[in-house]
Amino acid sequence: MDRFSLKITRRRLLAAGLPGVLVLALSGAPVRAGTPAGSGPVRYLDPARAVADRVEDLLARMGLDDKIGQMTQAERGHITPAEITRFRVGSVLSGGGSVPTPNTPRGWADMYDGFQGAALAAPLRVPILYGVDAVHGHNNVVGATVFPHNIGLGATRDPELVRRIGAVTAEEMAGTGVDWNFAPCVCVARDDRWGRTYESFGEVPALPSSMTTIIDGLQGGTLGGPTSVLATAKHFVGDGGTKDGDDQGDAVLSEEELRAVHLPPFREAVRRGVGSVMVSYSSWNGVKMHRNRRLITGVLKGELGFSGFVVSDYNGIDQIDGEPGFTREEVATAVNAGIDMVMVPAEWRRFIILLREAVEEGAVPMARIDDATRRILTKKVELGLFERPMADRSRLGGVGSAGHRALARRAAAASQVVLKNENVLPLKHGGRIFVAGRAADDIGTQAGGWTVTWQGAPGPTTPGTTILEGIREAAGGSAEVTYDRDGTGADKSYDVAVAVVGEQPYAEYQGDRVDGLRLDETDLGTIGRLRAAGVPVVVVLVSGRPLDVTSELPGWDGFVASWLPGTEGAGVADVLFGDTAPSGRLPVTWPRDAGQEPINEGDGQRPLYPFGAGLTYG
Numbered sequence: 001m002d003r004f005s006l007k008i009t010r011r012r013l014l015a016a017g018l019p020g021v022l023v024l025a026l027s028g029a030p031v032r033a034g035t036p037a038g039s040g041p042v043r044y045l046d047p048a049r050a051v052a053d054r055v056e057d058l059l060a061r062m063g064l065d066d067k068i069g070q071m072t073q074a075e076r077g078h079i080t081p082a083e084i085t086r087f088r089v090g091s092v093l094s095g096g097g098s099v100p101t102p103n104t105p106r107g108w109a110d111m112y113d114g115f116q117g118a119a120l121a122a123p124l125r126v127p128i129l130y131g132v133d134a135v136h137g138h139n140n141v142v143g144a145t146v147f148p149h150n151i152g153l154g155a156t157r158d159p160e161l162v163r164r165i166g167a168v169t170a171e172e173m174a175g176t177g178v179d180w181n182f183a184p185c186v187c188v189a190r191d192d193r194w195g196r197t198y199e200s201f202g203e204v205p206a207l208p209s210s211m212t213t214i215i216d217g218l219q220g221g222t223l224g225g226p227t228s229v230l231a232t233a234k235h236f237v238g239d240g241g242t243k244d245g246d247d248q249g250d251a252v253l254s255e256e257e258l259r260a261v262h263l264p265p266f267r268e269a270v271r272r273g274v275g276s277v278m279v280s281y282s283s284w285n286g287v288k289m290h291r292n293r294r295l296i297t298g299v300l301k302g303e304l305g306f307s308g309f310v311v312s313d314y315n316g317i318d319q320i321d322g323e324p325g326f327t328r329e330e331v332a333t334a335v336n337a338g339i340d341m342v343m344v345p346a347e348w349r350r351f352i353i354l355l356r357e358a359v360e361e362g363a364v365p366m367a368r369i370d371d372a373t374r375r376i377l378t379k380k381v382e383l384g385l386f387e388r389p390m391a392d393r394s395r396l397g398g399v400g401s402a403g404h405r406a407l408a409r410r411a412a413a414a415s416q417v418v419l420k421n422e423n424v425l426p427l428k429h430g431g432r433i434f435v436a437g438r439a440a441d442d443i444g445t446q447a448g449g450w451t452v453t454w455q456g457a458p459g460p461t462t463p464g465t466t467i468l469e470g471i472r473e474a475a476g477g478s479a480e481v482t483y484d485r486d487g488t489g490a491d492k493s494y495d496v497a498v499a500v501v502g503e504q505p506y507a508e509y510q511g512d513r514v515d516g517l518r519l520d521e522t523d524l525g526t527i528g529r530l531r532a533a534g535v536p537v538v539v540v541l542v543s544g545r546p547l548d549v550t551s552e553l554p555g556w557d558g559f560v561a562s563w564l565p566g567t568e569g570a571g572v573a574d575v576l577f578g579d580t581a582p583s584g585r586l587p588v589t590w591p592r593d594a595g596q597e598p599i600n601e602g603d604g605q606r607p608l609y610p611f612g613a614g615l616t617y618g
């Protein structure tokens with residue numbers, strides 16, 4: 001069967017609606033093997049050779065199927081090791097919460113090595129990249145150190161601390177084998193109603209730009225170090241500027257504003273050598289970013305000189321034509337726009353077929369396929385994956401180590417922003433303290449979304465120290481600390497009452513707020529009981545963004561924005577008791593109410609608290 005009749009057969013089968021894998025099987029598509037590594041001097045496997053030389057040698061040995069395989073990223077639950085070998089798939093990901101059983105560091109290393117071993121069983125032995133969202137530590141893994149989310153790190157104004165966090169995150173990833181982090185999000189959150197506000201370091205471009213130091217931490221001075229992982233600047237571009245904070249919505253902006261506000265963090269990430277960039281689901285002036293060739297190829301790769309590779313978002317190409325699923329036209333449009341690797345979690349087989357057809361039809365030039373493959377292979381060689389493809393199990397013991405948690409505690413403390421203090425803070429060691437609130441004794445709540453599961457969840461989801469446990473530890477042995485979730489039992493006999501309240505975990509569009517930003521009835525009831533007890537009240541707000549507290553604030557004696565501090569709640573207590581002086585400053589403007597959104601520094605509005613606000617102790 002020649003290639004022409006093969007193509008017709010495949011198309012007829014596809015037209016008949018047969019699933020891709022059946023089409024491949026029925027049409028007998030010879031997944032053309034590349035030139036086996038055994039023939040000729042294998043330059044690409046020689047670490048002494050220059051990266052470019054190795055890449056060109058490998059590229060020359062590749063057939064079209066090998067190259068398309070490198071451009072394909074499948075989700076771990078939708079592909080087997082044998083399929084990785086057969087289809088030469090170049091990357092696998094864990095979507096948020098997609099974890100091995102058992103979800104332990106060793107369980108991850110076993111899973112990773114299983115997939116990697118399959119990739120190395122293919123003729124050319126090209127290792128996979130395995131990607132996860134380790135957006136605040138290796139957060140999918142139970143037992144990993146979970147750091148404050150980016151909005152809290154923005155409040156620290158400490159790029160060196162953030163670099164260290166990147167380095168520790170990479171160390172914990174290396175033990176499990178995972179070598180690609182879909183982080184940092186360098187988005188500039190302009191409307192706090194956006195469900196991903198907490199993934200932003202702040203509302204002005206200078207803040208996310210300054211925190212791109214995390215890329216140095218993740219990747220190391222140069223890729224290829226013993227704990228280097230590939231970092232990803234995301235989501236390109238303007239995801240934090242959509243109308244009404246609508247996640248995956250439309251950023252209606254002039255090019256001048258897009259360049260002034262949303263582009264600078266990507267410029268800085270590219271300057272720091274970020275290895276990959278992820279395209280945003282959102283649109284710019286009605287054009288989906290996943291099809292925007294001028295910005296991806298023209299600006300990112302051309303003007304900014306980005307030499308890494310561009311990856312789509314999860315099923316991002318499905319959204320190009322506004323219809324469910326993806327077509328050959330959408331595949332061609334995305335690849336021609338400059339997307340080098342496509343995240344097609346389940347439909348990866350159909351992607352492979354359609355991209356091959358697009359190339360055979362001339363809709364995607366071979367030069368584009370070679371450019372994309374070259375970019376991907378270059379990062380794999382630079383990372384040292386050909387020399388060290390398997391998990392570094394010597395580092396498994398470091399996952400969630402005391403030293404890493406100490407850094408997370410320090411970061412949690414540095415992220416606290418004291419916004420009101422009527423002589424009630426710092427709390428007295430040894431005093432009688434009443435603690436209330438559903439966020440006080442809940443690791444899952446204080447960690448927020450992207451923690452063990454995609455959306456996160458309340459409860460003891462992973463080891464750590466709750467804020468209440470931190471308060472008990474800091475108060476000292478002579479203190480009396482009473483906890484009641486609802487605030488029942490508080491009375492004048494206590495020196496102070498601390499209400500730890502705020503948002504339940506969420507991620508992405510599920511966190512979009514279209515109903516205002518007020519505290520919910522549960523939290524308002526808790527605070528009300530404490531105030532009725534006639535005791536000074538300190539509110540500690542655990543949230544991914546500013547909330548509307550204006551009408552309640554006069555009744556509070558103290559107010560601390562805690563953000564989403566992660567697993568080390570003792571860091572919050574360190575500041576409440578003054579064992580660490582408060583130093584956090586608002587990374588976003590705090591609105592009087594949601595009606596002021598979007599509200600940002602310099603826009604002429606009168607906020608409740610301005611960008612940069614934060615008290616210290618006298």
Ligand code: GLC
Nearest residue numbers: 094095096133182234313314
């Ligand atoms: C998600 C997010 C992106 C993440 C990707 C893989 O939908 O938009 O930030 O990296 O899918 O989980």
